[in-house]
Amino acid sequence: MFFSGVSKLNLPSERFTVIYRVLGNEKEAYEKAKDICLEQTVEFPEELVPSGVIADHIVGRIESFASWDDHSFHVAVSYHVDCAAKELTQLLNVVFGNISIKPGIKVMSLELPDSILCNFKGPRFGTAGLRKLLGVEQRPLLFTALKPMGLTNEELAELAYKFALGGIDIIKDDHGLSNQSFSPFEGRVKLCAAAVDRANKETGYRSIYMPNITAPHHEVLDRARLAKKLGAGGLLIAPGLTGLDAMREVAENDDIGLPIMSHPAFQGSYVLGDSGLSHQVLFGQIPRLAGADGTIYPNFGGRFSFSKEECQAIATASLIPMGHLKSIFPCPAGGMSLQSIPESLKVYGNDVIFLVGGGLFRQGPDIIENSRYFKKLVEEISNNK
Structure with missing residues (x-):
């Protein structure tokens, strides 16, 4: 035969x-x-x-x-x-x-x-490691994005400085920021990382800046190394665009050694409808295998269609035991407002990172005060749960 x-x-x-x-x-x-x-x-x-x-x-x-x-x-x-x-x-x-x-x-x-x-190192920091890095023991972490696309690097750095002064823990590039002529990658990282560092020296906080290193495959590691050299405190990757294994490679690289946030761009069609992957698999289990320390996804009640049950499933898959792989932070986003925080806290508890982007601007013209309000709101509700 x-x-x-x-x-x-x-x-x-x-x-x-x-x-x-x-x-x-x-x-x-x-x-x-x-x-x-x-x-x-x-x-x-x-x-x-x-x-x-x-x-x-x-x-x-x-x-x-x-x-x-x-x-x-x-x-x-x-x-x-x-x-x-x-x-x-x-x-x-x-x-x-x-x-x-x-x-x-x-x-x-x-x-x-x-x-x-055992074939995967998984998240380098996970929930406990990221809390230690940021000096936040119990409350939910605060997350925001530099936007809108089209601002100059100087304007983005000024925003980063104000967010950090207001006590936002993690300040990331919006996922649409790459290496455009109006915001070249190297210049943006240099200015934003320095701005956050300057704010930390004034406040005593440990805020970090996470640039977006989503890029052509041959540039991803180079951008990660450059970002670290320029003072970035973490990295944002959209694995639906770079490939999940590219994120794993960055996460497992000891020369880089920075926390990683996974962004859902280009992954939506996998979870919508009766074919594809469940929310908990795509945004919970797989990012842990690929080394993310936090997984960003659209929160229920926002401008996307995820239900409360689907979001709860993502959070559960992010946090429950999975062999030696560390638990990671669920990061609900996508149209989150400050008004949605109380209900979201009931669903997620304290092991969550709230990503509020445009909602911080809607609060009023003073970004620093808006950020402080965000922090105070989360601290008060989480302490009184």
């Missing part, structure tokens, strides 16, 4: 499991489940799969199949750990490679053993 000798492979027995929600009636959903097992591994006609190790271990295995609701089914498929090749890229390929092109299949959660998780 074509495949003589394949049964001689000697593989350990450990597997990892992916939970899928599959649309259709029982017969249709079960056929899709069987297709997932083949498509995500051997990508080969079932009747031609070699017997022995490949059929018994390499091909995905349906571990459970049960009704989810009236029109979909809960399917647990396990895969041999060696199929993931100890790589983030290949792990994601097995989880949702070819079947991402097929309708009616959604990844709901990942169940990863230590033999998978």
Whole structure:
């Protein structure tokens, strides 16, 4: 036959499991489940799969199949750990490679053993490390963005200075700031990092500036190194644009060693509708694998469509035990206002970073006072919970 000798492979027995929600009636959903097992591994006609190790271990295995609701089914498929090749890229390929092109299949959660998780360093700081860096023990952290696009570097630096004077913990580039002619990357980082440092010396706070290093793949590491050299306290990356493994590479680089925030740009279509990835997988579990210390996503009640339940699922996936990987901060954003803070605190508790951008400008003309109000509001509500 074509495949003589394949049964001689000697593989350990450990597997990892992916939970899928599959649309259709029982017969249709079960056929899709069987297709997932083949498509995500051997990508080969079932009747031609070699017997022995490949059929018994390499091909995905349906571990459970049960009704989810009236029109979909809960399917647990396990895969041999060696199929993931100890790589983030290949792990994601097995989880949702070819079947991402097929309708009616959604990844709901990942169940990863230590033999998978040990291949990833995960978040360098996590929730505890970021709190220590910023000198904030209990309350939620405060986050804002330098905007709008089109301001000069000098104007952005002045904004950064005022935010830091007002006590904002993390001041990031808006994700639309890159290396435009009106705001060149190197000049912006130099001025904004210096502005935040100057404010810290005046206030005694430990605010940090996070430039956006989302860039062509061959420039991402260079921008990260340059940002650190120029005094940046952290980094913003949109892994939907750079690739998740590019973020992992920056996070695991000991020469850089800065906290990382993951931005959701270009990832929205993955979570909208009945296909794709669940909110908790895309914005909770995967960023932890890829080394983010915080995950930015649209908050419920803002200008996007995420529900309270979806946001709660992201927060839970960010914080619950996941092997040796540190917990990370959920960072609700996307149209958050100061008026939404009290309700959001009830949902998230104190282990959260509130990202308020345009809402800080709506509060009034004095950015410093608006920032101080933001800080006072969070401190008072979190202390009285």
